[in-house]
Amino acid sequence: MALVPGQLVVVGLGPGARDLLTPQAAAALRQAEIVIGYSGYFGWIEDLVHGKERIALPLGEEVERARAALEQAGAGRRVAVISSGDPGIYAMASLVFEMWATLPPKRRPEIMVVPGVSALNAAAALLGAPLGHDFAVISLSDLLTPWPTIEKRITAVAAADFVLALFNPRSQRRDWQLDRARTLILAERSPATPVGIVGNAFRPGQTVEVTTLGDMDTAKVDMFAIVMVGNTASSFVGNFIVTPRGYLTPAGE
């Protein structure tokens, strides 16, 4: 890739481990004149952005980050917005494009996305192969989405036997949603359904826990975790969770 003046690139840094940051992401950061993002992520990439201008903002200031990035690119600069994981999955790409759309077409800077290894991919790798078949990804955060919409989605995919990947499962302020999700899924799935809980995948403090829908201790889950719930064919294999694609048990047999 080549970043040009007046261009904005939204860069996926991957889950955190430096060896899961792609060469394309590293090149984008090296080429940027100014790097904008959540202050907590700069430590991951300090050598790549050393000496560059930066706008580091706290969690919660996503709109301000996107606005600053569009302003800087509009002023003719080469701008990188950093995002953990993949920018397209509950991260910065959507908001940057939404705000880009509010600009008059002539004032919209060139824009592109560098994909990354998402937390979804990272958590699945540590659990074995939980996403081996069709799956649904749902955020349990009702800060931006009405809770009834989230409930409807959980029930729909639980009934249709999708593997579920739950993002933002629990925080200090949002302490009941994961319990409620578990109850909704239990209405459609056995308590023996395998559940994997991965915290801080490929970061310091990484935790990987394998349990069941019936036994899971939701109080131990925090906002840095991803919760994976197997489908009716998922099973435990050693300390892993495996959802078969069907090669060994073909359709109709």
Next chain:
Amino acid sequence: MALVPGQLVVVGLGPGARDLLTPQAAAALRQAEIVIGYSGYFGWIEDLVHGKERIALPLGEEVERARAALEQAGAGRRVAVISSGDPGIYAMASLVFEMWATLPPKRRPEIMVVPGVSALNAAAALLGAPLGHDFAVISLSDLLTPWPTIEKRITAVAAADFVLALFNPRSQRRDWQLDRARTLILAERSPATPVGIVGNAFRPGQTVEVTTLGDMDTAKVDMFAIVMVGNTASSFVGNFIVTPRGYLTPAGE
């Protein structure tokens, strides 16, 4: 990571572009004694596996690849199984773990997965931000899954307003499934719903098309494409598809 004798690693190569293959994947390939995979992928990584023993098998011989990998690791070798995209998403991880489970526990080699940038992440990046909210991933291949199960899943997530990412949408032999999926989704969504069709993301021959559910020409779609269908809030912005997370239109407003 460190690959040890008798260990098997399932390595995600990313979508194809070499600068989207992670350093962790490259390290795993360099450390392997023997590399096993679909013959078409070796060209991507020739410099990393030059001179190494390899077992390159055609499409369709997934079970043989997994069996060979387990045998080689069981014999004490350092084995890499290569997978395009992310190994956990419709790729080799699930099958390798399934076959690993059939071995007596004492004969199971050490096993790990190196996650990759999946075709999901790659296609989304090229379309802008189509996955900006909850989404479901479904394979339209009924070779391994009964078609009624696939239909049920499509209808469930279309009704619950998920973004849909459809893998394996169409091939020469499977030429009606995408039309049928479109009909099922149209029962729940407007014909104006944005659709993105990405072929060969980050590979030679890459194509990116933006259309609507009503206008999409399914005959042009092939087995290398991913089809993304927006939710009811998705919109076109320039040549991109953006699904808002809700920052600019908070819940309840």
